[in-house]
Amino acid sequence: xxxxxxxxxxxxAQNNPQRISDSLYSAYIKAYNLRKTPQAVPLADSLRHAAxxxxxxxxxxxxxxxxxxxxxYKPDNFSGVERTFKPYVEKVKAYGLATLYYYAVSMxxxxxxxxxxxxxxxxYLDEQTKQAEKNGDxxxxxxxxRMKGVIQHFRGELPQAIASYKQAIDMYEKTGYRxxxxxxxxxxxxxxxxxxxxxxxxxxxxEARPYCVIQDDRTNVxxxxxxxxxxxxxxxxxxxxxxxxxxHRQKMDNSYVIMNKxxxxxxxxYDSRNDDALRLIDDISAVSPEAGYNMYxxxxxxNGDYMRAVEYMRKLILAHCSLNEKTFRHDRDSRDRVFxxxxxxxxxxxxxxxxxxxxxxxxxxxxxxxxxxxGRSRDAARLAHMKAGRDSLSYSHQQLLTRQxxxxxxxxxxxxxxxDRRERTERLVQSVLLVAALLVMMMTFVYIASRRRFVxxxxxxxxxxxxxxxxxxxxxxxxxxxxxxxxxxxxNMSHELRTPLNAIVGFSQLLTSSGNELxxxxxxxxxxxxxxxxxxxxxxxxxxxxxxxxxxxxxHGEPFQHACQRDVP
Numbered sequence: 001x002x003x004x005x006x007x008x009x010x011x012x013a014q015n016n017p018q019r020i021s022d023s024l025y026s027a028y029i030k031a032y033n034l035r036k037t038p039q040a041v042p043l044a045d046s047l048r049h050a051a052x053x054x055x056x057x058x059x060x061x062x063x064x065x066x067x068x069x070x071x072x073y074k075p076d077n078f079s080g081v082e083r084t085f086k087p088y089v090e091k092v093k094a095y096g097l098a099t100l101y102y103y104a105v106s107m108x109x110x111x112x113x114x115x116x117x118x119x120x121x122x123x124y125l126d127e128q129t130k131q132a133e134k135n136g137d138x139x140x141x142x143x144x145x146r147m148k149g150v151i152q153h154f155r156g157e158l159p160q161a162i163a164s165y166k167q168a169i170d171m172y173e174k175t176g177y178r179x180x181x182x183x184x185x186x187x188x189x190x191x192x193x194x195x196x197x198x199x200x201x202x203x204x205x206x207e208a209r210p211y212c213v214i215q216d217d218r219t220n221v222x223x224x225x226x227x228x229x230x231x232x233x234x235x236x237x238x239x240x241x242x243x244x245x246x247x248h249r250q251k252m253d254n255s256y257v258i259m260n261k262x263x264x265x266x267x268x269x270y271d272s273r274n275d276d277a278l279r280l281i282d283d284i285s286a287v288s289p290e291a292g293y294n295m296y297x298x299x300x301x302x303n304g305d306y307m308r309a310v311e312y313m314r315k316l317i318l319a320h321c322s323l324n325e326k327t328f329r330h331d332r333d334s335r336d337r338v339f340x341x342x343x344x345x346x347x348x349x350x351x352x353x354x355x356x357x358x359x360x361x362x363x364x365x366x367x368x369x370x371x372x373x374x375g376r377s378r379d380a381a382r383l384a385h386m387k388a389g390r391d392s393l394s395y396s397h398q399q400l401l402t403r404q405x406x407x408x409x410x411x412x413x414x415x416x417x418x419x420d421r422r423e424r425t426e427r428l429v430q431s432v433l434l435v436a437a438l439l440v441m442m443m444t445f446v447y448i449a450s451r452r453r454f455v456x457x458x459x460x461x462x463x464x465x466x467x468x469x470x471x472x473x474x475x476x477x478x479x480x481x482x483x484x485x486x487x488x489x490x491x492n493m494s495h496e497l498r499t500p501l502n503a504i505v506g507f508s509q510l511l512t513s514s515g516n517e518l519x520x521x522x523x524x525x526x527x528x529x530x531x532x533x534x535x536x537x538x539x540x541x542x543x544x545x546x547x548x549x550x551x552x553x554x555x556h557g558e559p560f561q562h563a564c565q566r567d568v569p
Contacts, residue, residue: 018058018062019058020051020056020058020059020062021051021054021056021058021059023054024047024050024051024054024056024059027043027046027047027050028047028059028062028063028066030043031043031044031047031063031066032066032069035066035069035070035073036070036073040066040067040070041067041070043066044063044064044066044067044070045063045067047059047062047063047066048060048063048064051063057095057097058097060091061088061091061092061095061097061100064084064087064088064091065088065100065103065104067084067088068081068084068085068088068104068107069107070084071083071084072107072111076115078111078115081108081111085104085108088104089101089104089105092104098137098139098140099139101140102128102132102137102139102140102143102144103143105124105125105128105140105143105144105147106143106144106146106147106150108124109121109124109125109147109150109151110147110150112124112151113150113151113154113155114154116154118151118154118155121151122148122151125144125147125148125151128140128144129141129144129145129148132144138171138174138175138177139175139177141171142168142171142172142175142177142180145164145167145168145171146164146165146168146180146184146187148164149161149162149163149164149165149167149168149184149187150187152164153187153190153191156194158191158192158194158195161187161191162188162191162192165184165185165187165188165191166184166188168184169181169184169185172184178211179213181208181211182208182209182211182212182213182217182220182221183208183217183220184208185204185205185207185208185211186204186205186208186220186221186224188204189201189202189204189205189208189224189228190224192204193224193227193228193291193294194290194291196294196316198228198231198232199228199232201224201227201228201231202224202225202228202229202232204224205221205224205225205228206221206225208221208224209221215248218248219244219245219248222241222244222245222248223245223259223260223263224259225237225241226238226241226242226245226263226266227259227262227263227266229241230263230266230269230270230298231266231294231298235270238266238270239270242263242266242267245263258284258287258288258291261280261283261284262280262284262291262295264280265277265280265281265284265295265299266295266298268280269298269299269302269303270302274303277299278299280295281295281296281299289319290316290319293312293313293315293316293319294316296308296309296312297309297312297313297316300312500533500534500536500537500540501533501537503529503530503533504530504533504534504537508530
C-alpha cells in the first residue's frame with residue numbers, strides 16, 4: 001500500500017531547493033541521508049547550533065525536521081514524534097515558513113494513518129483545514145486536501161480517496177501550484193492498482209506525465225505505466241517502459257519500492273525466470289499481502305494456471321473484505337482513544353476547575369481573615385483615638401485655665417495702656433491741629449500763586465489752538481479742492497481713454513478676422529490709425545498720472561500753482 005506519495009522533500013540537492021546556507025548544505029544532506037539511523041541525531045543537533053550561530057533560519061528548521069523524521073520512521077513511537085513535532089512546528093510558525101508548517105502537519109497525519117489511528121487523523125486534519133481556510137492559506141489547503149485522500153487511501157476507501165486526490169488537483173490548478181499534480185495522479189493510479197482496475201491505472205499515469213518537471217517524477221510515472229501494461233497484457237508497451245526505467249533508474253526509499261519489485265517481478269515472469277519471479281512476489285507479499293496476491297494472479301495467468309489464479313483472486317477479495325473489518329476495528333480503537341483522551345481532558349479540566357475553586361476558597365478565607373484582622377486593627381485604632389481625644393481635652397482644659405489667667409493679666413495691662421494712650425493722643429491732637437493750621441495757611445499762598453501761572457499758560461494754549469484750527473480749515477479746503485479736481489479729471493479721462501481704446505479694439509478685430517477682404521494699402525492705413533489711437537491713449541494715461549501727482553502735492557499743503565510748476569517736464 002502507498003504509505004504517502006512524495007510527501008517528504010527531496011534531498012537530491014538540486015540547486016539547494018531548501019535555501020539552506022551553502023556552508024551548511026552538505027551537512028544537511030549527510031544528516032538527511034542518515035535520518036533513519038542513530039547517527040542522524042548528533043548531526044542534526046550540530047547542524048542546528050551552527051545554523052543558529054550564523055542566523056540561518058532555514059538551516060535551523062531543517063535540522064529540527066531531521067530530528068522529527070528520525071522519530072517518525074520508528075514504529076509505535078507516537079510520544080517521540082509528538083516530542084519532536086511541537087518544537088519544530090512552533091519554530092516554523094515563529095519564522096512564518098508556511099510550507100514547512102504544512103509539511104509537518106502532513107507528516108503527522110501520515111503517522112496517524114500509518115498507526116491505523118484514522119479517526120484521530122481526520123479530527124486533526126479537520127482542525128488544520130478550518131484554520132487554513134480562516135487564514136486564506138491556499139497552499140496549505142492544497143496540502144490538506146491531499147492528506148484527506150492519503151487517509152482514505154490507507155483505510156482502503158479507494159473511490160473516496162480518488163475523489164479527494166482529484167479535489168486536490170483542482171485546487172492545485174486554481175492556485176497555480178502545478179508542481180505536485182503528477183504525484184496526485186500517481187496516487188490515483190495506486191488506488192486503481194489496489195482496486196485491480198489496470199485500465200484506469202494506465203490512464204491516470206499517462207495523465208500524470210505532462211505535469212512531470214523532474215526526471216524522478218517521469219521515472220515514477222513509467223513504473224506505474226510498466227506495471228499497468230503488463231497486467232493488461234500489453235507486453236510490447238511493457239518492454240518499452242521497462243527499458244526507459246532501466247535507463248533512468250533511481251533509488252527509492254518509500255512505497256515505490258513495492259512498485260519497483262513488482263516491475264522486476266513482471267519482467268522475471270515475462271522472461272520465464274519463475275524462481276526469481278516467486279522470490280520477488282514473496283518479498284512483495286511480506287510488505288503488502290494484497291499486492292502479492294495481485295502478482296500471484298498475474299504470474300499464474302501468464303503461465304496458464306488459471307485455477308491457481310482464481311484461487312489467489314479469491315484470496316485478494318477476502319483480503320479486501322478483511323481490510324474493511326480491520327479498518328472498522330482500528331476505527332473503534334481510535335474512537336476509544338479519542339473518547340479516552342476526551343475523558344482525560346475533561347477530567348483534567350475538572351481537576352483544574354476544582355483546584356481553581358479551592359484556590360478561590362483559600363483566597364476568600366484569606367480575605368475574611370484579613371477583614372477580621374483589619375476590624376481588630378480599626379477597633380484598636382478607634383480606642384487609641386478616643387484615648388488621644390481624652391488626653392487632648394484634658395490638655396485643652398489646662399490650656400484654657402492658663403489662658404484665662406493670662407487674659408486677666410492682659411486686661412489689666414490693657415486698661416493701663418488705654419489710659420496712657422489717651423493722654424498721648426490728646427497731646428498729639430493738639431500738636432496736629434497746630435501744624436494743620438500752619439499747613440493750610442501755606443497751601444493757600446501756594447494755590448494763589450500757581451493759579452496765576454496756570455491762567456497765563458492757558459491763555460497761551462488757547463492762542464495756539466485757534467491758530468491750529470485755522471490751519472486745519474485751510475488744509476481741508478485744499479483737500480476738497482483736490483478731490484473735486486481729481487473727480488473732474490477722471491470723468492474727462494474716462495471719455496478720452498474709452499474712445500481710443502474702442503477704436504483700437506475694433507481695428508484689431510477687423511485686422512485679425514479671417515473673413516476680411518482688405519488689401520495691403522488699407523491694412524497699412526488702418527495700422528497707422530491704430531498707432532495714432534495708441535498714442536492718444538498713452539497721452540491720456542500720462543495726463544492721468546500727472547494729475548495724480550498734482551493732487552497728491554496739493555493734498556500735502558503745496559499750492560496748486562507751485563505743484564503745476566514742479567510737474568513741468
